[in-house]
Amino acid sequence: MPEDWEASHHTGSNRSFKLTQSLLQECTHEHPSCKSTGSPLPSRVVLITGPQKARIYQSRGEIENYACLSHCWGKIKIIQTTLSTLKGYEEELPWEDLSLTFQEAISVAFRLGYKYIWIDSLCIVQDDKKDWRHEGSRMSQIYAGAHLTIAATASSDGSGGCFRRYKTHSLTQISYPAADGSELKLGIRLGVEDTRWHYSRLPLFGRAWAFQELLLSNRVLHCLEKELLWECRTKTTFQLFTHESSIRRLSHAHSPSSFTDILSKNETEIANRWSSIVHLYSGHQLTNEEDIFPALQGISKHMSEHINSPYIAGLWEINIIQGLLWYAQSPVRPQKWRAPSWSWASMACAVTWDRTAWSPRGFTPFASHVTSQIKPVDLDEFGQLESGMITLRGRCFRNREEGVFCTDGVRRTGNIAYNKRPSWMNHIYDYFQDCNRFDGIRPHSEPLIPGQRAKTVLMGTCRSTYHFLILRPVPMLYGTYERFAYMKLRRDPNFPGNLPGVFYFVGREEIIHII
Numbered sequence: 001m002p003e004d005w006e007a008s009h010h011t012g013s014n015r016s017f018k019l020t021q022s023l024l025q026e027c028t029h030e031h032p033s034c035k036s037t038g039s040p041l042p043s044r045v046v047l048i049t050g051p052q053k054a055r056i057y058q059s060r061g062e063i064e065n066y067a068c069l070s071h072c073w074g075k076i077k078i079i080q081t082t083l084s085t086l087k088g089y090e091e092e093l094p095w096e097d098l099s100l101t102f103q104e105a106i107s108v109a110f111r112l113g114y115k116y117i118w119i120d121s122l123c124i125v126q127d128d129k130k131d132w133r134h135e136g137s138r139m140s141q142i143y144a145g146a147h148l149t150i151a152a153t154a155s156s157d158g159s160g161g162c163f164r165r166y167k168t169h170s171l172t173q174i175s176y177p178a179a180d181g182s183e184l185k186l187g188i189r190l191g192v193e194d195t196r197w198h199y200s201r202l203p204l205f206g207r208a209w210a211f212q213e214l215l216l217s218n219r220v221l222h223c224l225e226k227e228l229l230w231e232c233r234t235k236t237t238f239q240l241f242t243h244e245s246s247i248r249r250l251s252h253a254h255s256p257s258s259f260t261d262i263l264s265k266n267e268t269e270i271a272n273r274w275s276s277i278v279h280l281y282s283g284h285q286l287t288n289e290e291d292i293f294p295a296l297q298g299i300s301k302h303m304s305e306h307i308n309s310p311y312i313a314g315l316w317e318i319n320i321i322q323g324l325l326w327y328a329q330s331p332v333r334p335q336k337w338r339a340p341s342w343s344w345a346s347m348a349c350a351v352t353w354d355r356t357a358w359s360p361r362g363f364t365p366f367a368s369h370v371t372s373q374i375k376p377v378d379l380d381e382f383g384q385l386e387s388g389m390i391t392l393r394g395r396c397f398r399n400r401e402e403g404v405f406c407t408d409g410v411r412r413t414g415n416i417a418y419n420k421r422p423s424w425m426n427h428i429y430d431y432f433q434d435c436n437r438f439d440g441i442r443p444h445s446e447p448l449i450p451g452q453r454a455k456t457v458l459m460g461t462c463r464s465t466y467h468f469l470i471l472r473p474v475p476m477l478y479g480t481y482e483r484f485a486y487m488k489l490r491r492d493p494n495f496p497g498n499l500p501g502v503f504y505f506v507g508r509e510e511i512i513h514i515i
Contacts, residue, residue: 011228012104012163017111020221023230023237024112024148027219031234033260034218038063039145043135044081044123045116046093046106054106056081056089056122065147066116067109070213070220071101072203073121073287074157078102080126089122099158105150108162117150118142120209137380139298140216149217151210154225156203162223205254208284208295215259216298233260259299263306271307271316275323275353278314283350289334290384292345297382304382311381312372313343313388320390321365321459322358325467326351327432327486333441340388341442341483342469342514347434354488356462365460367394370511389480389515395506397456405448405472416454416470416485427502428492433485442482446475455481458506465490466502471514480513 010016027034040061047057078099081089095103102119109117125131135142143149152162178184202224204210214220219232230237233256262273281296293300293314304311309318316323324342332349339345357363370391377384397403403416414433439445455471466489471481489502 010163010165011223011226012108016163016228017108020108020228020230021112023235024219027232027234028147031232033233036145036147036218038065039141041066041116042118042123042138042142042145045118046122048106048110048115048117051107051110052095052103053092054095055092056086057116058090064116065114066118066145067105067112067114068118068143068146068149068213068217069102069105069120069152070149070204070210070217071105071119071152071158072156072207072210074155074159074203076157076159078121078158080121081124082127083125086125093122100161101152101155101158104162105152108150109148112148114147118146133294133378133380133383136294137297137301137383139212140301143213143216143298144218144302146217147219149213149220151204151214151220151222153202153204153222153229155223160203164223164225206285208281208286208291211254211281211284212296212299214254215256216302217256220256231255231257233257263303267307267309268318270303271309271318272322272358274303274316274319275326275358278326278344279350279352282344282347289336289348290338292334292338293385294383297380300382310372312390313339313374313385314345315343317369317372320369321367322353322363324390324469325357325459325486326353328352328434329432331433331435333435333439335441337441339385340390340515341434342390343388346442346483354465354467356465356488357460357467359462361463363460363462367392367457367459387515389513392457392512392514393509394457394459394512395509396458396512397505398507399453401505403454403456403470405450405452405454407448407450414485415448426492427489429487429489431485431487434483445482448472454484455512456487456505457512458502461502469514471512474515477513477515479511480515483514 041059041064043059045057045059045066046054048054076099079094079097079102098106102122105119106117124135150162152160154164155161173185175183175185219230222229222231227238236255236257262270262277265273277299286292286295296314300311300314307316307318309316312320326344328347328349328351330349331347333346334348344351370393372388372390374381374388375386377386401419403418405415406417407415414431414436416431416433452473455473457469457471459467459469461467468487468489469483470485470487472484474480474482491501
């Protein structure tokens with residue numbers, strides 16, 4: 001049986017390579033959305049001088065095509081550039097010390113005609129914080145400027161490599177007569193197992209850093225278990241599975257085309273779509289918890305070019321009131337402080353927003369943003385933070401309606417007990433507490449004081465649903481609070497219409513500082 005009648009048994013075969021070459025050629029010459037005018041090389045790149053020979057190169061800003069690698073570091077130690085190894089690596093990288101993933105990525109980049117490839121652990125000096133922060137802050141330029149991103153999508157660490165061998169899938173040849181009497185041949189093969197792959201099962205799609213790497217790339221070659229997947233800003237193509245209707249159903253939030261679609265919207269829609277990006281990103285894994293903002297730095301910087309609004313600790317001023325209304329179904333705190341209590345980044349789990357906060361019918365805010373004070377670790381407001389405070393003007397529950405803290409946690413409202421007057425009971429409420437016990441991570445947190453009053457702030461409404469933030473006082477700082485929970489109320493249709501509404505609960509406007 002001819003070679004073309006056989007499905008390749010190796011994702012790194014010559015046939016796979018020729019397909020990748022063809023797709024790369026088509027993309028660069030025929031896709032207007034994918035065309036680029038070239039980009040300066042990153043500060044350092046791996047200079048490929050042969051199929052198994054490379055070294056670290058300090059660039060001079062040359063305009064050259066280069067590839068990037070997106071991969072999982074995993075638990076197995078991989079080669080890293082440090083202050084002590086940099087000079088030696090600039091002469092030559094020890095090929096035998098490179099992980100299988102690095103070796104295969106460098107080799108395929110060389111075969112595709114790339115002279116340079118950017119690999120994070122090699123091109124950033126890992127024990128130099130200044131260098132790491134500088135290079136990490138340039139992720140948006142590095143991946144957006146790359147001509148191709150090679151993704152070791154199916155490998156959980158460097159030992160997995162990019163490519164796989166698997167059992168050959170033979171084609172059955174059937175002959176049948178054509179209209180002119182000649183004989184035609186038809187090849188039939190069984191479907192490749194796991195072609196309808198699930199993103200949640202692929203190691204790379206669970207990694208927070210990879211989330212922005214894949215979104216910012218112009219084109220990505222995913223190396224899967226049994227085939228390759230090509231994704232660019234225009235097209236999605238499987239190596240062995242090219243039925244377009246099925247491919248469309250496999251569209252996902254990690255693809256370059258999804259980010260292109262977001263950026264094609266108007267400023268307000270782009271800012272509102274931020275909540276969906278954060279919802280996905282916050283569920284990804286970070287080896288170092290303090291990387292929560294740096295690992296999203298590239299995306300946030302890229303979006304800032306399309307949103308004429310200040311970036312405030314993971315939120316945008318243009319829709320800050322809705323942005324503050326996040327919550328977590330299963331709250332988990334990071335081991336160390338990394339964000340102010342009002343930022344979604346203060347959680348170490350997936351966060352989400354109630355859909356009514358972003359309803360196209362319109363959200364009416366009752367609180368307003370006065371000012372914010374954000375102190376980054378360095379000068380980059382998109383990077384790691386040292387502290388942050390936001391000041392709001394809003395209406396809070398009156399004293400007689402306000403909740404008090406309790407420690408039993410047996411009520412439906414967790415550690416908050418509200419006065420169950422008839423004016424309260426004619427509403428249905430949902431309550432989401434940020435932490436289920438004493439939160440010692442925050443700098444000013446102390447154990448709950450039973451009977452101490454909370455501060456419940458009316459933030460806004462949409463479609464008869466009212467949104468609130470519940471705050472706890474910060475000792476020794478008058479008028480300053482930490483976020484404790486999120487709550488929403490909606491009127492119970494089973495109660496008489498003449499009972500007091502939400503505005504019966506709240507008093508006059510006041511200034512509230514939240515840290």
